[in-house]
Amino acid sequence: MPPLDAIDRALLDRFQSGFPLDPRPFATLGAALGIAESDxxxxxxxxxxxxxxxxxxxxxxxxxAGASTLAAMAVPEARLDEIAALISAYSSVNHNYEREHRFNLWFVVTASDAAAVQAVLGDIASRTGILPLDLPLLEAFHIDLGFPLQWN
Amino acid sequence: MELTITDRALLAAVAEGLPLVPAPYHAIGAAMGLSEAEVRARLANMAAAGVIKRLGVIVRHRALGYTANAMVVWDVADRAIGRVAAALAGEPTVTLCYRRPRHPPNWPYALFCMIHGRDRAAVRATLSAMIVRHGLEDLPHAVLFSGRCFVQRGARYTGAAAC
Known part of the structure; x- marks a missing residue:
């Protein structure tokens, strides 16, 4: 990745939330940063x-909006690449990560309703022979406003 | 708020990302048969109602050097979840804090939080300090560092959940 200058860093830091809803939002960002909309x-x-x-x-x-769940699977190491690729191919999967644990494959399924989410989990279980843990959100304790970056 | 079909379609479009053009709301509206003013008003309503959690630049922490990311999961009794969650959620390095169902015996953990850092040592140090600060030494927990990232994209809420 090319090095980021101070303006790139400000773009990343200051606009993770509260992006303007005016007709020319990028011009508004430019005005805040002292650069042109095109820049x-x-x-x-x-x-x-x-x-x-x-x-x-x-x-x-x-x-x-719709339904989603976090799912986790305990996948034998030798099958991880194959099963990760199988899961990534679902258009309803929008995050798919390896984690270092017996439950080593984690993914988020998002669909129009709960039945559609369960259908995807069921399909994955039958295609892989591994039952995913279904870990839907029950309660949120943190409002995600983005993440303060620390530039060294 | 009750979302209409139009709201859902608009939500799907902005979750995928705004087009990087001077008038993105006009462009999204044009594709859906909505005026720019209507697009902006609907987005403002959904943001005010909390349906849109945030609108902005979605950074990829890994590409920016935040290569360590731990999901820390806690086996905390139901009656204590609120108290422990409030303590964790108040920490600036904790980006998410959620309650999810247990699946004993394989998965006894009910409270999940996410900690990002530039390296694993930094994440571990942050976690240790948090445990001491909030008196969580006796609480069973597991630290799941992330490995490879296979997919990261905006959620797709509309359409069938097909392969």
Whole structure:
């Protein structure tokens, strides 16, 4: 990833939430940073291309639109690549991570309703022979406002 | 708030990401047959109602050097969950704190929190300090560091859950 200058860092730090809803939001960001709208857009394009950001967009509160769950599977090490690829191919899976534990594959399934989520888990169980743990959110104790970055 | 079909479609569009063009709300509206003003008003309503948790730049912590990320899970009695959760959620390094169901005997943990750091030592030091600060020494817990990331993208709420 190319090095980030002070303006890139400010773009990443200051706009993780509260993105403007006015007609020209990138111009508003530019005004706050002292750069042109076109510069904001080309920097965000570059940050997205380099993988520093996944998108400029919304984080939807879990359970408020459609249904979702966190699932965990205990996958034999030799089958991890194969099963991770199988799970990543579902369009309803939007996070899929390895974690260091007996339950080593973790993913989030999001669909229009709870029955559709259960259908995906059932399908995964029958295709892999491994039953996922179903760990839906029951209560949230933290409001996610983004993450304060510390630049060394 | 009750979400209409239009709200859900709009939510799906903004969860995938705004187009990086000067007038993104106009562009999203044009694709859905909505005016720019209506797009902005609906998004403002969904943000005010908490359906949209946040709108902004979604950073990839790993690409920015936050390579260590631990999910810490706690086997805490139901009656104590609220108290422990309040303590953890108040920590600046804790980005998420959720209650989820237990599945004994394989999975006794009911409280989940996420800690990000530049390396594992930093995450472990943060966790140890938190445990002491809140008197959690006797609480069974597990630390699950993340390994490879296979997929990270915006949630897709509409459409069938197909392969």
């Amino acid at each position: 904001v857009l080309s920097r965000l394009d570059a940050l997205q291309a380099s993988g520093a950001i996944s998108r400029v967009g919304a984080v939807v509160a879990p359970g408020r």
